[in-house]
Amino acid sequence: MDELWRGFTQGIGLLVSLDPEVMEVAGRSLLISLSATIIASLVAVPLAAVIHLNSFPGKRAIITVTQALFSVPTVVVGLFVFVLFSSAGPLGGLNLIFTPTLMVIGQALLIAPLILGLAISALSGVDRAYVDTARSLGAGGLQVAGVILREARFAVVAAVIMGFGRAVSEVGLAIMIGGNIKGFTRVITTAISLETSKGELELAIALGIILLIIALVINIGLSRVQQRA
Amino acid sequence: MLKLENIGHFYGNRQVLKNINLEVARGELFGLIGPTGAGKTTLLRIIDLLETPASGVMYFDGAKVAATGRGRLDIRRRMAFVLQKPVVFNASVYDNIAVGLRWRRQSRSRISQTVEPLLEVTGLKALKDKNARTLSGGEAQRVAIARAVAVSPELLLLDEPTANLDPVSTLRIEEMIADIYRRYRTTIIMTTHDLAQGRRLAGRIGVLVNGEMVQAGKAEAVFSMPHNRQVAEFVGTENIVPGVVASREGELAVVDLGGTLIEAVSDYGVGGEVYALIRPEEVMLAKQRGTSSARNWLVGVITGVDMAAMPARVNVDCGFPLVALVTRASLEEMGLKPGQPVYAGFKATGVHIIERPG
Numbered sequence: 328m329d330e331l332w333r334g335f336t337q338g339i340g341l342l343v344s345l346d347p348e349v350m351e352v353a354g355r356s357l358l359i360s361l362s363a364t365i366i367a368s369l370v371a372v373p374l375a376a377v378i379h380l381n382s383f384p385g386k387r388a389i390i391t392v393t394q395a396l397f398s399v400p401t402v403v404v405g406l407f408v409f410v411l412f413s414s415a416g417p418l419g420g421l422n423l424i425f426t427p428t429l430m431v432i433g434q435a436l437l438i439a440p441l442i443l444g445l446a447i448s449a450l451s452g453v454d455r456a457y458v459d460t461a462r463s464l465g466a467g468g469l470q471v472a473g474v475i476l477r478e479a480r481f482a483v484v485a486a487v488i489m490g491f492g493r494a495v496s497e498v499g500l501a502i503m504i505g506g507n508i509k510g511f512t513r514v515i516t517t518a519i520s521l522e523t524s525k526g527e528l529e530l531a532i533a534l535g536i537i538l539l540i541i542a543l544v545i546n547i548g549l550s551r552v553q554q555r556a
Numbered sequence: 557m558l559k560l561e562n563i564g565h566f567y568g569n570r571q572v573l574k575n576i577n578l579e580v581a582r583g584e585l586f587g588l589i590g591p592t593g594a595g596k597t598t599l600l601r602i603i604d605l606l607e608t609p610a611s612g613v614m615y616f617d618g619a620k621v622a623a624t625g626r627g628r629l630d631i632r633r634r635m636a637f638v639l640q641k642p643v644v645f646n647a648s649v650y651d652n653i654a655v656g657l658r659w660r661r662q663s664r665s666r667i668s669q670t671v672e673p674l675l676e677v678t679g680l681k682a683l684k685d686k687n688a689r690t691l692s693g694g695e696a697q698r699v700a701i702a703r704a705v706a707v708s709p710e711l712l713l714l715d716e717p718t719a720n721l722d723p724v725s726t727l728r729i730e731e732m733i734a735d736i737y738r739r740y741r742t743t744i745i746m747t748t749h750d751l752a753q754g755r756r757l758a759g760r761i762g763v764l765v766n767g768e769m770v771q772a773g774k775a776e777a778v779f780s781m782p783h784n785r786q787v788a789e790f791v792g793t794e795n796i797v798p799g800v801v802a803s804r805e806g807e808l809a810v811v812d813l814g815g816t817l818i819e820a821v822s823d824y825g826v827g828g829e830v831y832a833l834i835r836p837e838e839v840m841l842a843k844q845r846g847t848s849s850a851r852n853w854l855v856g857v858i859t860g861v862d863m864a865a866m867p868a869r870v871n872v873d874c875g876f877p878l879v880a881l882v883t884r885a886s887l888e889e890m891g892l893k894p895g896q897p898v899y900a901g902f903k904a905t906g907v908h909i910i911e912r913p914g
Contacts, residue, residue, distance in 0.1 A: 467659070470659050
């Protein structure tokens with residue numbers, strides 16, 4: 328109990344003193360997960376509009392598979408990316424394994440289905456009459472997509488925030504394809520995991536608090552956005 | 557301007573439109589009337605190319621409209637469609653009205669030249685900068701109509717433009733439609749389930765019942781001479797009496813309505829099974845047999861008087877039930893009350909005879 332308490336107070340101390348190692352790991356976490364979220368959103372949100380606005384065979388199946396991927400274990404995505412990018416893999420020549428770049432790619436792959444699926448349901452929530460009104464006033468395909476994305480913007484932003492939340496809090500993928508290399512690919516979750524196993528609780532707790540604060544901020548932001556949606 | 561040939565459409569297994577043939581000329585205000593669920597909205601959606609019909613061909617301005625492809629957007633941009641339930645975008649009234657022009661990539665000054673006068677015409681000038689979401693139903697409908705008119709459509713489609721509006725807003729929208737029609741000479745197709753509105757606004761009317769265009773023609777003709785019982789019931793002909801043509805002399809037929817003989821102008825042959833349609837407003841009531849030119853005077857007994865209706869409705873039993881509309885003044889003057897005997901008179905031309913399918 329004593330040890331826990333000491334860890335907690337020292338952790339707070341590291342936070343308050345803006346310990347360089349803590350800040351560096353936290354900054355890298357945010358940078359990697361934000362990049363992954365932006366990339367995933369740039370692909371998933373327009374794709375959601377395309378899927379929502381068009382009818383084609385297999386549409387229902389695509390949506391079902393997308394929703395099933397919401398809860399895909401991060402280690403499975405990690406394994407998939409590892410196999411692809413390891414030196415023996417088909418994309419091994421790119422030499423991306425154990426780099427922040429690959430962590431961004433991996434996290435983007437992990438959360439893209441989540442953002443896609445949630446964005447599709449966000450767009451489905453927009454009254455069909457908006458689409459009809461826009462088309463009847465002469466809107467082309469892109470303009471119609473613009474109209475419904477605008478109408479559903481709060482719910483779409485909520486989808487993006489959810490994606491970021493999943494990216495920043497996952498650990499399996501970051502360890503498998505990042506390698507947890509100090510000063511290079513070590514992020515909050517992998518650092519916590521390592522420091523805890525080493526018994527260095529103060530650093531783990533400091534990082535844990537940061538992660539909790541991020542989660543809290545995300546949730547406050549999410550509920551604000553959802554209230555407006 | 558617009559020609560539809562054998563348009564048919566299904567929702568699932570349900571056939572919502574059957575063999576619709578329709579031609580609307582440039583500059584015409586065509587009213588599409590029919591009960592709720594008759595297929596009016598579906599027909600407008602097909603005309604606006606929001607849906608592709610299961611069968612049939614559509615011609616716009618003489619050219620056949622393809623079922624798919626980029627050309628549909630070009631044709632759709634020559635029309636505008638105001639949906640029954642107007643949706644306004646989360647933007648100012650001005651921006652809402654301008655949206656179609658922006659999508660056509662028109663210049664800012666051009667947009668202003670179009671939108672400003674429209675704000676005047678539609679009485680929305682004072683609301684110009686307000687968020688359209690905060691408007692009342694009637695105001696939102698005005699924005700929706702102004703937004704459609706702003707793109708200078710060659711064909712304007714209005715779906716039940718006054719449904720769900722209060723009487724004052726309804727009147728205002730009707731005036732606005734009439735004004736837009738006069739001002740811009742836009743070809744308009746408008747649906748309504750309000751017969752009187754169709755009659756007031758439209759030059760020609762089509763009656764859509766259960767997905768079929770059962771009658772189309774001049775508004776007055778549709779109302780006074782419905783083709784069949786369905787149309788007659790829908791256009792508010794209350795006196796639909798089954799009978800048989802007993803004899804005829806030239807244009808004039810004597811029809812036996814269950815023992816009561818009336819004269820009517822008709823070309824059905826003797827023995828023909830028919831319905832006699834007698835419009836309530838054509839029926840005169842008198843205490844003595846009238847001296848007017850009416851050829852038919854029937855003796856009856858008043859069975860009911862509805863003073864609340866305007867004009868008052870009087871039910872008379874003259875061998876068959878007959879409804880007459882009488883002004884309240886003459887009702888009071890004659891002192892008509894249930895149980896009293898009365899003469900009901902109507903002209904031979906006031907009766908419209910239609911076939912009664914066996």
